[in-house]
Amino acid sequence: MYDFEYLKPKALAEAASILAGDGDAKALAGGMTFIPVLKQRLNKPSKVVDLAALGLSGIKVSGETVEIGAMTTHATVAASADVKRAIPALAKLAGNIGDEAVRHRGTIGGSLANNDPSACYPAAVLAMGATIVTNKRRIEADNYFQGMFATALEQGEVITSVVFPVPAKAAYMKFANPASRYAMVGVFVAKGPKGTRVAVTGAGQNGVFRHKAMEEALAKNWSADAVAGVKTPADGLNSDIHASAEYRAHLVGVMAKRAVAAAG
Amino acid sequence: MPQVTLSVNGKSHTVEVEGRTLLVELLREKLGLTGTHVGCDTSQCGACVVDVNGTSVKSCTMLAMQADGAKVTTIEGLAKPDGTLHPMQEMFREHHALQCGFCTPGMVMSAIDLVNSHPEGLTEEQIRHGLEGNLCRCTGYHNIVKAIAAAWPLMHGKKMAAE
Numbered sequence: 001m002y003d004f005e006y007l008k009p010k011a012l013a014e015a016a017s018i019l020a021g022d023g024d025a026k027a028l029a030g031g032m033t034f035i036p037v038l039k040q041r042l043n044k045p046s047k048v049v050d051l052a053a054l055g056l057s058g059i060k061v062s063g064e065t066v067e068i069g070a071m072t073t074h075a076t077v078a079a080s081a082d083v084k085r086a087i088p089a090l091a092k093l094a095g096n097i098g099d100e101a102v103r104h105r106g107t108i109g110g111s112l113a114n115n116d117p118s119a120c121y122p123a124a125v126l127a128m129g130a131t132i133v134t135n136k137r138r139i140e141a142d143n144y145f146q147g148m149f150a151t152a153l154e155q156g157e158v159i160t161s162v163v164f165p166v167p168a169k170a171a172y173m174k175f176a177n178p179a180s181r182y183a184m185v186g187v188f189v190a191k192g193p194k195g196t197r198v199a200v201t202g203a204g205q206n207g208v209f210r211h212k213a214m215e216e217a218l219a220k221n222w223s224a225d226a227v228a229g230v231k232t233p234a235d236g237l238n239s240d241i242h243a244s245a246e247y248r249a250h251l252v253g254v255m256a257k258r259a260v261a262a263a264g
Numbered sequence: 265m266p267q268v269t270l271s272v273n274g275k276s277h278t279v280e281v282e283g284r285t286l287l288v289e290l291l292r293e294k295l296g297l298t299g300t301h302v303g304c305d306t307s308q309c310g311a312c313v314v315d316v317n318g319t320s321v322k323s324c325t326m327l328a329m330q331a332d333g334a335k336v337t338t339i340e341g342l343a344k345p346d347g348t349l350h351p352m353q354e355m356f357r358e359h360h361a362l363q364c365g366f367c368t369p370g371m372v373m374s375a376i377d378l379v380n381s382h383p384e385g386l387t388e389e390q391i392r393h394g395l396e397g398n399l400c401r402c403t404g405y406h407n408i409v410k411a412i413a414a415a416w417p418l419m420h421g422k423k424m425a426a427e
Contacts, residue, residue, distance in 0.1 A: 006266060006283035006329040028327075035325045036307055038284070048283060050330060075319070099397025100374060101310060104319040105326065179308065181396065 001038045008050040012158065015049050016135050020156025027051055027158060029071060029110030032102050056109065056160055061086050064166055064193070067133075070109025070159040078103065087128075089170040089188070089263070093120050096174065098181050109159040115207055117148045117238070118182035122208035123201040124164070124172060129194025131163045138163075147206045167192025169222070171263035173255040174202070177242055184243050185251035187211075189259045191222060198227075198256060203237045203248045214256055224257040268332045272297065273341030281328045288312045288323035290331075291338060299339040299369050303399070310398030313370035314338045320377035322397070339369035342376075351418035352376050352411070361411035363402035374398050375412045379419050386416055 009015040019025050024046035028034055037043050056071040061082040068077060077083055078095030097103055097111075097120050111121040112132060125132070125141045132139040134157045144152045153159070167190040174186035183202030190197050196219040198211040217226040232252040237245035265280040272295060279294045291297045291314065300323060303311035307325040314323045315337040342350035349357070352372050362368045378394040379386065386394075391409050400408065 001284040004283045006327065008329070008332075028330075031327070031330070032307065032325060035286075035327065039305065048327075052330065099310070100378065100394050101313055101320045101322045101397045102307065102325075104321050 002041060002044045004045045005047045006050065007047055008053050010053050012054050012056075012135055012160070015051060015054060016156050016158050018047060018049050019158065022046055023155060025049055027113070029113065030073065030106040032098065032106035032110070033114050033116060034110070051109075051158065057107075059083060066090070066164045066166060067161050068108050068164070069161050071107050074098070074103035074106050074108070075100070077108065086166050087164060087170060089172050090124055090164065093124055093172045093188070096120070096176070096181070108162055112144075112162065113151065113153060113159055115145060115149055115151050116182070117204065117207040118177075118184070118202040120172070120174060120183055120186055120201060123183075123186050123188035123199040125162060126208050126210060127188035127190040127197045127199035128164050128167055128170065128192060129197060130165070132159055133161045133163060134159050145208050149207070165193040169263040171259040173259040173262065175251050175255060185248050185255050187252060187255040187259050189218065189256065189263055191218070191263070195219070196222070200252055203252055205236050205238055211252070211256070218260065222260065224261045227253065227256045227260055266329060268328050270331050270333065271335045273337055279328070283327070283329060285328040286324055287314070287326040287328050287331050287336075290328040291323060291336070297338050297340050301366055301369055303366065308397070308399065309367070309370070310374060311367050311370040313373040313398065315373055315377060320374045337373075339372060342372070350376070352379070352415045355411040355415040355418065356408070359407045359411040359414060361403065361407040367398060367400045371395070371398050371400065371408055375408075375415065376419075379412065379416050383420060386413065388413065
């Protein structure tokens, strides 16, 4: 790892100002992806700005929304009685990210800022039509994800929370890589205030995407049979040592069917 | 050089580190606590798991500076000063839950957190799910799972409700 200056500001404005003023400064949330990236010397930040002292963790549930602070860990979301009651699919998703020790450090804000094409949270955010709240603005999920490791975030922009509209039905199913627990394919289905939506992670070359054909089929008929007939083209899907694009395309169908069945 | 002040196994330390120093490097190289192992160095194997402020974390994937002000417990901090083993260590011994022993410090630290965070009881499935971040290449895990199930009543002072 290249050395860097470690900073732990106590105010959001200070953190944002350091990041805005230095393009080589990087924000550190839970570090579960960022620290391995640093170890591989894939990134050489001048400063690492730890967001841990900004008071950005916590969960607020109102009747229609669940708001999760950016620095809330996966373990906290998974164990939250409020999240389990309002959006059980989200608590379950958080409880299956990585492993126990990773869930104790990894955060929802970190996951979304990184936008790993195989991460779980992007599927939940896109399928439920959540809103990403930053120090500057509110970004709708449909405008936030902009390709592999690419997001709408600008330099100096820090995610502060994520607001999920509570869906009537939702479920997430992933086919996990047995070593990394990242999604080889993960499908989140939701029926709620933002419509009937299906988001796929782990499969697309450009990261998480909405499966419009499945959304149309489910809007007409919410059942596992409805998605069973929908073909997923292999074009644009990932091919690697773990699975070919054709295999991933098949898994999208299988995970979608299981997710709809689980959502009830 | 930046300084980090933290408590390790009940003893306070102030140590000079670099921004990039990992918590596991601080423990092993600065404090000489080599019971915490580095297996994969890619946050997958769990040999480096220690307790930070009451939860298990992979010390190879945490900066030393992030542990400023933290209370850290390592495998060396479990046994009593007279050598009496922690119940989890004792159950690992009794159930032959180790062979080469390389993964054992991380296994024991993860297992203790798992038992502490499940006062309502632990099923075998929950134990196996809880150990997904700890790899063992010798035992096949069965005896580790048995040891953890056996340690639960000792640590909670009662019988497991699910049994």
